[in-house]
Amino acid sequence: GNGSTVSDFILMGFEQSSPSTQALLFALFLALYSLAMAMNGLIIFITGRDPRLNSPMYFFLGHLSCLDVCFITTTIPQMLIHLVVKNHTVSFTSCLTQMYLVFGVGVAECILLAFMAYDRYVAICHPLSYTQIMGRxxxxxxxxxxxxxxLINGILLDYMTFHGPFCRDNHIENFFCEAPIVITLSCGDPQFSLMVIFADAIVVLLSPVVLIVISYARILASILSRASSSGRGKTFSTCASHLTVVIFFYTSAMFSYMNPRSTHGPDKDKPFSLLYTIITPMCNPIIYSFRNKEMKGAMVRALGSTSLAQAESV
Incomplete structure (x- = not known):
């Protein structure tokens, strides 16, 4: 009733799916999660250990993989558990903590992607000053x-989501505690909180996008004015990995936090939530690995040395 206070939430997730579908989803998401953890873990290892990858680009890439590991670990293990157990209840504190980590890590990744674009701009447009500008x-x-x-921005967004009492329905139509959905369960008028989160999303998402667009506009102008056709192809190949990751991440994040809730629903929210919580973190290391010869070489060396060490131990 209106006088009661919600102390926990129920994540609906894929509760309406049949047992066979849930089993299939569990196997699929477990495989994707394992692949994402393995690939990102490998990138963190080789960017930290391989001296041939001692450059700002790979320093940023290592931290991007670290953010991806934190991001998927915040949401996916819980979803996997809920696919095999009937109790989908999470406490108020657990929901608040999960949302804070999703906000904090997600915003940090937005900003880091913008800094990575700036790094590519300096490397391509100011190669002679690159080491001085992008020092350690x-x-x-x-x-x-x-x-x-x-992490600081996450505090604001968490406060705007949970500052009011919750005395309505406690069913969340998603597989994790997503802010716009949770806010609508509050007793008060959710419009102000939604407007604050929308305004924050404009700053957090669009400001890095502006930096990315400016960086790549200058890169494009630079290579078109002075590079040969072969040099242009190499430069475009170098930037393509980062641009692909940016498109994946920003498309899903903007849909989730910059669209009116009236255009949303469980059937629309879940695919985009899956895109930026598991598909993008899984694709990031694959995109960078397959399009970068230095990364592929470092991975071969790392896997080769591991195999050799295991053979010697036997």
């Missing part, structure tokens, strides 16, 4: 800024 301390500060802003 500068890279550490940029990564620290991304992490810090994401």
């Amino acid at each position: 301390q500068v890279c550490v500060r940029l990564v620290g800024t991304a992490w810090s802003f994401g």
Whole structure:
């Protein structure tokens, strides 16, 4: 009733699916999660250990993989558990914590992708000054800024989501605690909180997009004015991996947080939620690995040395 207070939430997720469908989804998502963890873990390992990858681009890539590991671990293991058990209840505190981590890590990844675009701009347009502009301390500060802003911004968004009492339905029509859905369950008028989150999304999502667009516009102008056709192809190949990741991540995030809730529904929200919570973190290392010769070489060396060490131990 209106006088009661919600102390926990029920994640509907894929509860309406048949047992056979849930079993299939469990196997599929477990495979995707395992692949994402393995690929991102490998990138974190080789970017930290391989001296041939001692450059700002791979420093940023290692932190991007770290963010992806945090992101998928925040949501996917819980979803896998709910696919095999009947109790889909999560406590108020667990929901708040999960949402904070999703916000914090997601915002940090938005900012980091913008810094990675700036890194490509400096490398291509100012190659002679690249090492001075993108020194180690500068890279550490940029990564620290991304992490810090994401975690601080998460506090604001968490507060706007949970500051009011909850005395309505406690069923969340998704597989994790997503802010726009949770806000609509609050007793008060959700419009102000939704407007704040919408405004925050404009700043957090569109500001990095502006930096990315400016960086690639200058890259395009630079290579068209002075590079040969072969040089253009190599430069475009270098930038294509980052652009692909940006398109995947920003498309799904903008749909989830910058569209009116009236245009949403469980059938529309879940695919986009899956896209940015598991598909994008899984695709990021694959995109960078298959389009980058240095990454492929480093992976072969890492896997080869591991196999050799295991053979010697036997």
